[in-house]
Amino acid sequence: MAEIESLANAVAAVVHEGDCVAIEGFTHLIPVAAGHEIIRQGRKGLTLVRLTPDIVFDQMIGMGCASKLVFGWGGNPGVGSLHRLRDAVENGWPNPIELEEHSHAGLTNRFVAAASGLPFGVLRGYFGTSLMGRNESIKQLNCPFTGETLAAVPALHPDVTIIHAQQADRHGNVLMWGITGVNKEAALAASRVLVTVEEIVNKLTLVPGGVVLPNWVVDYVAVAPRGTYPSYTTGYSDRDNDAYVRWDAISRERDTFLTWIDEHVMSPTTERSS
C-alpha cells in the first residue's frame, strides 16, 4: 500500500546504490524533481532506464549517478544532442557509461513482458540492424506455427520505477492523463514504485484518457508540484521550450554544467526558478 512521503524520504527509501532505476515519462510527465533528488542524495552506480532520456538524465549522468544507460533515443528533443551523455560516452567524464540501446518498440516490449509476468517479449524488428549485434539482450526465436523468425527481448524488471502523475488521493491511488507513454507498464514491471504528483486530492475524478494506478501497486507517493519542469504536466503546467534550448548551451561545457547544477539542483530553494 502506498505511503505518502516527502520526496527526499521517498527517494531515500526506494533508490539504493547500484539499483536499476527506470524513470519514465514520454516527453510528458517527466519526473525531473525526483531526478534532482537522486542527484542531491549522491546515488552512484545506477543503471538508468528510459525510452527517451532527455535533460534530467543528462544531469544525472553528468553528476556521475549512472554507470549504465538502457534507452531507445537519447537527445534534447527538438534541440539536439545531450552533451553530458556525449561527454560520458565519448570521453568517460565524469565516469565511463555502458550503453544498452534498443528501439523504442524493443524496450517497450521489455516493460510489457515484465508487467505481464512473462520472461520475454516478441516483436518484428531488429533483424538487419547493427543493434542486433551490439545488444546481447536481443535474441531470435521461431514461431511454433508459421516458422517465421522474430526478435525476442528479455523482460525488464527495474528495482525501482519512478513516474510523475497529476494526482493521488489520500490513500495513494494515482491518476494520470494526457500522454502516458509506457508509465503504467514501467510501474507494473518494477519491484518498487515511486510516483511524484502535482497534488493530493480528496477524491480522484476520472477523466478521458485517464490511467489509474491503484495504491496496492504503488509504494510511495511524493508531492512535487511542477515536478516535471521544464517538461510539462497536462492540466498543471506548460513545457518551457526555452529551457530546453538553454540547456544546450549550459551543458556543452563541464564548468557551466557544474555551476548550473550547484545553483539549480543542490540549492533546492532555487530549483525551479531557471
Place this chain on the structure above:
Amino acid sequence: MAEIESLANAVAAVVHEGDCVAIEGFTHLIPVAAGHEIIRQGRKGLTLVRLTPDIVFDQMIGMGCASKLVFGWGGNPGVGSLHRLRDAVENGWPNPIELEEHSHAGLTNRFVAAASGLPFGVLRGYFGTSLMGRNESIKQLNCPFTGETLAAVPALHPDVTIIHAQQADRHGNVLMWGITGVNKEAALAASRVLVTVEEIVNKLTLVPGGVVLPNWVVDYVAVAPRGTYPSYTTGYSDRDNDAYVRWDAISRERDTFLTWIDEHVMSPTTERSS
C-alpha cells in the same frame, strides 16, 4: 474508411457463407441485433468466435448458422447452460458443431497477437490441463533467455469482427465506454469490421474509460438502437436480467425455441418486445 449503412446491408456486405466471424462484447455491448440479422440472412457454415458466447450465440447455433465455435466460456451468465449449444454438441441438432475451446486468456492473446501483427501470442497457462491435448492450436515454446516453457497460441484473424458501441460520428469514428472487453483487439485483428451503434452523433465527446476506433480501421457502421438487448449499453440501456432467465425455459425445447425465433427474430418489428 467506414461507410454508414443499414444493418441489413452492412451484414450482407461483411458476413459471407463460411466466414470466421468474431462477435465480441464481454457481458456488455453484445451485438445481439447483428446476430439476429445474420440469422435472418440465413448464413451457414460460419466459424463463430467469442470469449463468452451467450444467448445470441445460442440462437445462431440453434438456427444452424455455425459449423464451428471458438470460445472461452459458453453459458447463460448467472443462469446456467446454453441449451441450443448443448443440443448441437450432444445431439448434433440442427447440425454438428466443432468446438475449439480456450481459456479466456488464451483466446484473448490470440486476438492480441493478431492485432499486433504477430503470428503468435505467449502466455503462462494450459500446462497440466486437458485443454492442451484437445486443442491443436496450443503449442509450447521455450524462452530464449530463461529456458522456461510457455504456451503459444496462434494469432486469430477473423474474416469479420462485429462489435457494438455507444456512438459513431458522421465520419464513422466510433466511441465505446464501460466494460469494453477485448473489443478493440478483436476489431484490429479482423479483415473486415462492422460496428453497430446506439446512435450517430455530430461530434464524439471523449469520456473516462472511452475507447476510440478511428474510421480508417472500421468498414461499416450500422445504427441499431438497443442493439444489445437483453444485454446492455452503458449510458443507453439496462440489462434485462429476466430475459436471460426466460431464455433458459424458451431454449430447452426445439419447438419453443423455433417459435420464439419466428416471433422475435424473423419478424423484425417485434424484435425487441420480448
Place this chain on the structure above:
Amino acid sequence: MTTVSATGREGDGTSGYDRDDMMIVAASRALLGRKVCFVGIGLPSTAANLARATHTPDLVLIYESGTIGAKPSRLPLSIGDGELALTADTVVSVPEIFNYWLQGGRVEVGFLSAAQMDRYGNLNSTVIGDYDHPTVRLPGAGGAPEIAGSCREVIVLIRQSHRTFVEDLDFRTTVGFGDGSGDRERFGLRGAGPTLVITDLGLLRPDEQTCELTMTALHPGVELQDALDATPWKLKVAPDLGRTDPPSETELANLRSLLATQGR
C-alpha cells in the same frame, strides 16, 4: 423447526442459516485482512462482498470483465454488471486484466468453483462424460485456468458429494496440484494453488507433503461420517480436525442485507 433463508433455500433448522450460508460465511472469513481478490459471480462474489461488509472494508475486488476495485452496493448478477464498472477504481480491457493483473502475479486470492473436483484440487468445468459425446456439456474454462495458475492462493467453493467430488475428472479444465507435490512447478504455475477448499460440510487444505486435500474442519452440525460418505475416495482427515464457528449474528445480518440487494 425448519427455517428458510433469504435465498429461499431450506435451512438446517439450527439458527436460521443453511449450508450455503455457512459456505459463504466461511469463505468471507478466509478473506479477513486480505488485500486483493479475484472474484467470480455467485457464491464467491457474495462471500467477497460479505467480507467487505463485515471485516475487510478495503478488500479490492477484481472481476475478469476488467473492473478493478469494484465496490458494488448490490450483488452483481454477472461479472459484467454495470454496477461493477460504475463503482470500480478503474475499468481496464480484458487483455490487460489477464496479462498485466492476473498473469503479472498481482492478485492475492482467487475464488473458483467447478462441477467436479478431485483429491488434488483439480477442477472440471468443461464436460461431464466423454468429450466428443458428452453427457453434459458445461460452459468451459473461462478465466479459471489462469486464476488457478497466477493468483498467489486459490480458494475453491464446491459442495461436497459424489457428484462433485470424483476419483477421476472427466476433463481437467483447471490445475490444482496436478497429480501431487511438484506438479505445479513442473507446469510453470506460479501461485500456491488451492490452499483452501470450502464445502457445505467443512474445510479442506492440502497436505504439506503430498498436496492431497485433507479435511481440516467440519461445519456446525456436520459429523465426520457425513464428509466421509460424501467423498468417493478415502478422505484424508487432519488429526486435529477442527470445527467451524457458526455464523455470527453480524455475519448473518450482513449476508441477509446483501442477498436482499440481489433484486431483478
Place this chain on the structure above:
Amino acid sequence: MTTVSATGREGDGTSGYDRDDMMIVAASRALLGRKVCFVGIGLPSTAANLARATHTPDLVLIYESGTIGAKPSRLPLSIGDGELALTADTVVSVPEIFNYWLQGGRVEVGFLSAAQMDRYGNLNSTVIGDYDHPTVRLPGAGGAPEIAGSCREVIVLIRQSHRTFVEDLDFRTTVGFGDGSGDRERFGLRGAGPTLVITDLGLLRPDEQTCELTMTALHPGVELQDALDATPWKLKVAPDLGRTDPPSETELANLRSLLATQGR
C-alpha cells in the same frame, strides 16, 4: 537578390523559398491522397501539416507518443507536445502505438530522417565513428527501426552531401533495403521500405530490380552535376530524370503560415 525564408534560412534567390522549403513542399506533395501518416518532429511534421493545410485535410497524423489523428493548429515542438494530445482523436499508450498500430501494419506512410544514408536507403542515427569510441554519439534508434519495418511505405527526408550520403554506414540503425533486393523479406520486414527519398537536391526512388536508390527528379535550379558531386558513390540516374515543380504560391503561403505558428 537573396531572400530569407520565414525560418531564417538563406534563400536560393529565385522566388522566396530555400532548399529546405522545397524539401518540405516535395514531402507534402508525396502525401497527396494518403490516409494515415506516422510523423516525427521537424521537417516531417511540417510537411505532414502542410499536406493537411494544402490538399489532404483528412490526413491522419500519428505521433509515436500515442496521439492518433492529431490536428495541431500550430507546429508541435516535440512529439509529445500537449497540442497533439489535445487535438487527437485518441491518445493511446506507447505499447499500443508500437504493437497495435505500427507493427499491426495499419500505417500507410512513415517519415524518417537520419544522420547518414547509404545507397540502399539504410539509415544511421546512432553513432559517427567507432561504436565504442565514437566521434559523435547521436540520439539512437527511437521509433525508426519499426517505422521503417512496418509502415507500408517510408519516405526519407535527408539533405544530400558527402556527410549524409555515405558508402558505408558507421552503424545501421534502420533497414532500408539492406544489401539490396530480397533482404527486407529475409529480415521479415513487411512494408515496402523507402519508396521515396527527398533531398534538398531532388528525389530518389529505389530501382525496381536492385533496390538501389536512383535519382528520378531534380528540384528547380539544381543541376545533375550538383547531385553527382554531393554523392560519394556513382549515383544512379533515371533515364527520364524529371524536374520538381517549384512551390506554388499556395504551398508557400501555407508553409509560411505554418512556420509562423512555431513560436516558443
